Amino acid sequence: MSVEPGGERLVDYDADSEDRAVEAALRPRQLGEFIGQERVREQLDLVLRAARERGATADHVLLSGAPGLGKTTLSMIIAAEMGAPIRITSGPAIQHAGDLASILSSLQEGEVLFLDEIHRMSRPAEEMLYIAMEDFRVDVIVGKGPGATAIPLELPPFTLVGATTRAGLLPPPLRDRFGFTAHMEFYAPAELERVVHRSAGLLDVEVDPAGAAEIAGRSRGTPRIANRLLRRVRDYAQVKADGSIDRETASRALEVYEVDERGLDRLDRAVLEALLKLFGGGPVGLSTLAVAVGEERETVEEVAEPFLVREGLLARTPRGRVATPAAWAHLGLTPPAQQAGQPGLFGG
Numbered sequence: 305m306s307v308e309p310g311g312e313r314l315v316d317y318d319a320d321s322e323d324r325a326v327e328a329a330l331r332p333r334q335l336g337e338f339i340g341q342e343r344v345r346e347q348l349d350l351v352l353r354a355a356r357e358r359g360a361t362a363d364h365v366l367l368s369g370a371p372g373l374g375k376t377t378l379s380m381i382i383a384a385e386m387g388a389p390i391r392i393t394s395g396p397a398i399q400h401a402g403d404l405a406s407i408l409s410s411l412q413e414g415e416v417l418f419l420d421e422i423h424r425m426s427r428p429a430e431e432m433l434y435i436a437m438e439d440f441r442v443d444v445i446v447g448k449g450p451g452a453t454a455i456p457l458e459l460p461p462f463t464l465v466g467a468t469t470r471a472g473l474l475p476p477p478l479r480d481r482f483g484f485t486a487h488m489e490f491y492a493p494a495e496l497e498r499v500v501h502r503s504a505g506l507l508d509v510e511v512d513p514a515g516a517a518e519i520a521g522r523s524r525g526t527p528r529i530a531n532r533l534l535r536r537v538r539d540y541a542q543v544k545a546d547g548s549i550d551r552e553t554a555s556r557a558l559e560v561y562e563v564d565e566r567g568l569d570r571l572d573r574a575v576l577e578a579l580l581k582l583f584g585g586g587p588v589g590l591s592t593l594a595v596a597v598g599e600e601r602e603t604v605e606e607v608a609e610p611f612l613v614r615e616g617l618l619a620r621t622p623r624g625r626v627a628t629p630a631a632w633a634h635l636g637l638t639p640p641a642q643q644a645g646q647p648g649l650f651g652g
């Protein structure tokens with residue numbers, strides 16, 4: 305198996321083309337419909353309500369968090385709650401300050417500008433954005449060289465909603481210009497169960513609580529993955545069962561797709577298995593581990609490891625990769641130290 309870093313797999317956090325096609329239909333439209341992220345929701349509700357009561361445009365909002373946790377959804381909700389139109393663009397799409405100037409100068413009063421991957425904007429565009437956010441102005445440069453002049457152009461007040469995977473990637477002057485910053489956490493299983501139930505209702509497929517729990521438990525804390533797994537389980541239920549989803553259907557379906565009870569897929573398991581079976585749980589160097597599973601270093605490091613580390617199954621140490629006791633337990637294997645009756649690296 306070969307997986308490109310960021311390539312498409314069932315438990316990938318990024319959207320594939322099928323996700324994009326159905327996500328619009330599955331998006332909550334109001335804050336009240338948005339599941340989980342209680343603190344963010346409560347704080348945002350106050351920010352938006354206060355702005356509405358003052359008849360003002362909402363403050364700029366920065367959303368940080370992993371892909372698929374609902375940043376785009378939340379930006380659309382902000383626009384809907386403010387009764388404002390929304391324009392969606394992304395950092396990589398804005399390479400020249402001129403690209404940004406043309407977007408900014410065409411905004412209507414109160415409009416929400418959603419800038420995904422805001423940390424990937426070019427430097428000149430970033431500097432233009434500082435002024436636009438603070439003074440609602442862009443300086444359009446006319447001419448070149450020593451004769452160039454900056455003509456200030458007033459902008460109507462707008463709300464910038466920036467999204468980034470990590471707020472720490474943003475230069476402080478940009479970060480400081482947001483009135484409200486929210487960090488989105490991975491979702492708890494109970495919240496993902498609610499996501500599954502809600503989406504199942506919209507997709508018109510029956511799912512019982514145990515079936516929803518089974519899907520939620522394998523969704524890596526991410527609504528996008530929960531929705532994707534739900535669609536695959538729906539296919540299975542339709543072809544192999546009576547169309548409705550219970551625990552058994554969900555678990556059989558996800559076995560076919562090789563997503564285990566904890567949300568690990570084939571690549572994740574291959575890495576863990578190599579670490580445990582070939583290297584006695586480590587420590588082993590990343591390159592050696594990658595060769596053992598027949599993958600590129602980057603694939604192991606960027607695609608498989610982050611989730612294994614987050615799940616507490618693998619640790620990155622200065623001496624190399626090490627399996628935790630939970631990894632041995634997850635694969636149903638016994639650590640060698642325990643076999644020999646000696647304490648292991650983790651005292652087990």
Ligand SMILES: Nc1ncnc2c1ncn2[C@@H]1O[C@H](COP(=O)(O)OP(=O)(O)OP(=O)(O)O)[C@@H](O)[C@H]1O
Pocket residue numbers: 317318319326327328330331332337338339340370371372373374375376377378420467499527528531
């Ligand atoms: N809190 C939530 N409640 C219900 N559904 C949600 C929630 N958050 C996300 N979703 C669903 O998950 C999918 C992905 O969400 P969204 O596109 O907003 O994520 P994102 O954080 O913007 O991801 P990316 O950064 O990759 O664009 C959407 O279909 C959305 O409906």
